[in-house]
Amino acid sequence: MPRFLDHAAPDFEAAFTALLSAKREDSPDVDDTVAAIIADVRARGDAAVIELTERFDRVSLTPETMRLGAAEVAEAAGQVPPDVRAALELAAGRIRAFHARQMPADDSWTDPAGATLGWRWTPVDAAGLYVPGGIATYPSSVLMNAIAAKVAGVGRLAMVVPTPDGALNPAVLAAAQIAGVDEIYRIGGAQAVAALAYGTETIAPVDKITGPGNAYVAAAKRRVFGKVGIDMIAGPSEILVIADGQNDPDWIALDMLSQAEHDESAQSILITTDAAFGQKVADAIDTRLQTLERRAIAGASWRDFGAIVTVPDLATAARLSNRIAPEHLELCVADVDALAAQITHAGAIFLGQWTPEAIGDYVGGPNHVLPTARSARFSSGLGVLDFLKRTTLARMTPEALRAVGPAAETLARSESLEAHGLSVRARLDKLNG
Amino acid sequence: MPRFLDHAAPDFEAAFTALLSAKREDSPDVDDTVAAIIADVRARGDAAVIELTERFDRVSLTPETMRLGAAEVAEAAGQVPPDVRAALELAAGRIRAFHARQMPADDSWTDPAGATLGWRWTPVDAAGLYVPGGIATYPSSVLMNAIAAKVAGVGRLAMVVPTPDGALNPAVLAAAQIAGVDEIYRIGGAQAVAALAYGTETIAPVDKITGPGNAYVAAAKRRVFGKVGIDMIAGPSEILVIADGQNDPDWIALDMLSQAEHDESAQSILITTDAAFGQKVADAIDTRLQTLERRAIAGASWRDFGAIVTVPDLATAARLSNRIAPEHLELCVADVDALAAQITHAGAIFLGQWTPEAIGDYVGGPNHVLPTARSARFSSGLGVLDFLKRTTLARMTPEALRAVGPAAETLARSESLEAHGLSVRARLDKLNG
Structure with missing residues (x-):
């Protein structure tokens, strides 16, 4: 270069x-390995996750210890030095304020034809946050992902973080506490992504998974995309x-x-x-x-x-x-x-x-999860919209249907979709009859 | 059932x-086939697209005839019956009006610390629209995709539509005209998706690809995701x-x-x-x-x-x-x-x-491209946001940096990112020195 x-x-x-x-x-091609892990977790649930965690993280879990207890979180988070906790809290407040301004507005209006149109935004019910376990474990990333989700109104936010050899990261847990994460599981890798997407006996499935990870995590996110939503592959x-x-x-x-x-x-x-x-x-x-x-x-x-x-x-x-x-x-x-x-x-x-x-x-205040590798040409940083979805609304009156229905019928016929046209025609006939 | x-x-x-x-x-597993097609188009450009079009669509193209000329589009679109054209125009007007209301607002404000924050929305430069060639060729879908892109401000909208055995679909071309599509190529399948994503000698690459297609098209969209943005897999x-x-x-x-x-x-x-x-x-x-x-x-x-x-x-x-x-x-x-x-x-x-x-x-008026297969749990119908991206903005004053800089420095140190901390510290020292 x-x-x-x-x-x-x-x-x-x-x-x-x-x-x-x-x-x-150089992304190693781990897709076959990841496909096998996902299939295993779908088939055997907790048992598969526990075995894979033993193998990759050298940690022995049971369904009961997979999730960190409140006391355990509090104890680990308590080890964070006061100045770091204060800085996390200052950061959290600023991130929260910025993201609160991102909340989109619902809309509804009646148009000249008499149709009432609009949309409504609603949060996903449950989101999963992947947090890496190794060198790139950043409490600031926990804040960025979790606060965007919580500001959007996500009811249940489940975090997964591998704990190789059992080591907990106090600052990550403190950030999770501050951001309002609801559940924390000490699992990672493709098995954690599969558990979040498909659920196990212990972990309820989520609707959206965000957060950075290694090649296995990225491949797993790609594979579960469609079953759940994912953020970008960073x-x-x-x-x-x-x-x-x-x-x-x-x-x-x-x-x-x-x-x-x-x-x-x-x-x-x-x-x-x-x-x-x-x-x-x-x-x-x-x-x-x-x-x-x-x-x-x-x-x-x-x-x-x-x-x-x-x-x-x-x-x-x-x-x-x-x-x-x-x-x-x-x-x-x-x-x-x-x-x-x-x-x-x-x-x-x-x-x-x-x-x-x-x-x-x-x-x-703005999110630090941002599009890389030239993808800012077509995508945005993480924000509340990643945890919201829009439902459009339409309501016709008899007059509105009279105004626009015939065009719908014409287009339906031109597309050879007879039932579409008849569903409009039956109503127009009633109005005219 | x-x-x-x-x-x-x-x-x-x-x-x-x-x-x-x-x-x-039952989605057939066509991923290997699609991977080979994409690699071929990346390696050989137009030549690969032309060969594949000959094989799959039984149409002989040259780099010059790949794109439909304006006269050809006008002639085919002219065959659309007047009532269908009028209905397409009525539909287009209503879709345009609905999507215009979806345009998000830029924002900028100065917060209590003195930082000026905000964001700005910009359209993608170029979008590609896939239109299927077979039984499910709907001019209404052309309107829905193309108008959302154009209302968002996309400068260049390139449409691909296979023409098996050379047959053009007049209503599809009329819809493209009405919606303001800029370029139309008579190609389809994974080769068309690859051409849009990576470009060929004749087709400039786009930044985002939307539109429905068969299993090959869906697999190709999944594969080029990251290089370009895609809409949902319907x-x-x-x-x-x-x-x-x-x-x-x-x-x-x-x-x-x-x-x-x-x-x-x-x-x-x-x-x-x-x-x-x-x-x-x-x-x-x-x-x-x-x-x-x-x-x-x-x-x-x-x-x-x-x-x-x-x-x-x-x-x-x-x-x-x-x-x-x-x-x-x-x-x-x-x-x-x-x-x-x-x-x-x-x-x-x-x-x-x-x-x-x-x-x-x-x-x-609302878009008819909508999330299927339970994905409305986490995703929205197509809209102008699919063709826009948000750039966040932050501007510190010396006073703002004095207020929040020390917390950034603390967090950088706690994450062992020394240069991050020093980049703040060097400025704070200047302010204090």
């Missing part, structure tokens, strides 16, 4: 296309920063590294109108990489997928940004509003130098 | 559960009618048959508080089945999957309805509003005896 790209260079288009299409993740994290020369290179370097440190497959890109500034950011990244705790991960991500792109003007930056359709987009330029207005595809935009992306990961 | 179920019968729960879980569709149609005894049995019979005639796998269920009325509807269905054009299809659907359920009261009817989560729900009772208020899961509700479901298929 080239580190520096110059929009003016003759090979720019080829280099930029390569950057866009870089395959950053890929490795990305940030694009558009910055002019009037920024502190170290701040921008840290913003880029805060994505790179997530994952060796993460991608951090800077687009700048100032080539010298771009070089300063690259230098600052190198400096920070000497001491950063996660320098091995962040360094690999930066080495393999990072890039600095020089452009002649911000209009070009916006065009390139829209081709990237970044998950996270930071705008650090003099007139952020003018630049933001040119952005058509991005998961989340962070405006101005006082808004590092990390604010959005924790305490900004 | 039992025809009559009585809520008071001792075996009711078992019979109702069997009704709920009836497997109505199953066979369903209707649930809740009716008291004060209805014309023939009207209800026709409403039930208007689903049954779609497909042998369709399902029509009546829940009634009046057992004698239920018997009258069954008799009326039998009578209509003697003469209905599509009696073979409708008869098979009714025989295999139809049911009439007697309940003691409407509260019970609502509870059963919510377990079914029907695609279409007709409420034909004295107080439809009281009953509608108890419905939590349904794709679309038709209120009162003057609102046959067929109105919703054509001219009601």
Whole structure:
């Protein structure tokens, strides 16, 4: 991967296309394994889940201990340092306030024909939240998923989190408590997704499953899609920063590294109108990489997928940004509003130098579950709509049916759907007879 | 499948559960075939699409004739009888008006901490619409998909429709014209889905693909999901009618048959508080089945999957309805509003005896692409939101960062994401220094 790209260079288009299409993740093909696990859980329920948990997590469960008891949750959550709990609570409050504004309105109106039309939003009855057990266990993600569900009005929120070798994560449990998770099961992997989708003797099935996971979890979510709803299949994290020369290179370097440190497959890109500034950011990244705790991960991500792109003007930056359709987009330029207005595809935009992306990961309020891998071209971050569904409503009066019924009958006949037409005709005949 | 179920019968729960879980569709496993077709189209582009179209549709295309020319569309669409065109236009106008009201609002506000937060909705750049070529080619479905996309503001709408043996469907092309479809390609099957998702020399890739299709199309949509967005994978149609005894049995019979005639796998269920009325509807269905054009299809659907359920009261009817989560729900009772208020899961509700479901298929205004197979528990009918995505916005001031930054730093440290914390800390130090 080239580190520096110059929009003016003759090979720019080829280099930029390569950057866009870089395959950053090798998903192992685990589909057959996952299909077998799902079939096993459907057939044998708890027994299958318990066996698989013993095998993969080295934890012996019974139907009674599969679910964490309230006392156990409280005890583990109690180990969280007070400043972390306070920060989780501050974050939760801000996330809740943001998502409450997302609640869509019902509508109903009578149109000129006399038909009363509209729709109504209702929450799913039950949602399942997958929380990974390993290195990428983030209490902030528990808040983001669970609060969106609870604000939407989901009555029952069941969380699954594997506990390899029995270890509980206090901060994850504290976040679950704060967010109002109703049930917590110490299971993970494809077996947990199958249990949520199909239910077992102990775990009632849910209607929607969200949350990140490894290749097995992703494959399982894909497979149960249709039986239940799922959120997006998230890929490795990305940030694009558009910055002019009037920024502190170290701040921008840290913003880029805060994505790179997530994952060796993460991608951090800077687009700048100032080539010298771009070089300063690259230098600052190198400096920070000497001491950063996660320098091995962040360094690999930066080495393999990072890039600095020089452009002649911000209009070009916006065009390139829209081709990237970044998950996270930071705008650090003099007139952020003018630049933001040119952005058509991005998961989340962070405006101005006082808004590092990390604010959005924790305490900004907007959801940090965002579309990756260019899918911001067609999808949105997680929100209350993911836990709601819309029922449309229509009510005809005899007059309205007289006005529009004949057209329906005509179209039904043209589609050779006789009963459709007759169902309208029988009523029109009554009105006319 | 039992025809009559009585809520008071001792075996009711078992019979109702069997009704709920009836497997109505045997999807052949075509996944390997589809994977090969997609790989072929990705590798060879137009050449693969042309070869596959020759093989499956017996049509010889070139890159130049793949797309229908404007004159060809106009000529075919001109063959549509004037009354059908007028009906399509009436339908289009009503669908457009309904969907225009669905457009979500952008939002922006400054919160107590001084952070400016909000979101913005933008359309996908390009959408692809799959239209089947065989028996189930419905111009009304073209209107429903295309108008939702166009109202959302999709700039480029590309439609694919196979033309087996070269036959064009005039009404489908007229509907495409009326709805504002931008490009029409005479290709179908998994190869058309692959061409839309990945692009070929002739067909530019799209960002979102919607529309119904056979098992190959459904498998292809599942496979390209992630590369592009897709709508739901639709199953066979369903209707649930809740009716008291004060209805014309023939009207209800026709409403039930208007689903049954779609497909042998369709399902029509009546829940009634009046057992004698239920018997009258069954008799009326039998009578209509003697003469209905599509009696073979409708008869098979009714025989295999139809049911009439007697309940003691409407509260019970609502509870059963919510377990079914029907695609279409007709409420034909004295107080439809009281009953509608108890419905939590349904794709679309038709209120009162003057609102046959067929109105919703054509001219009601709401979309007729609706969640099937109990997926109304977690998903909605097609609408403008399917062609829009939301970008969240956050802008901190120095004061806002001072207020919430320390909590972000605390959480970043607790998640061992040092660069996240440093990106906030560097700015706070500047503010404090």
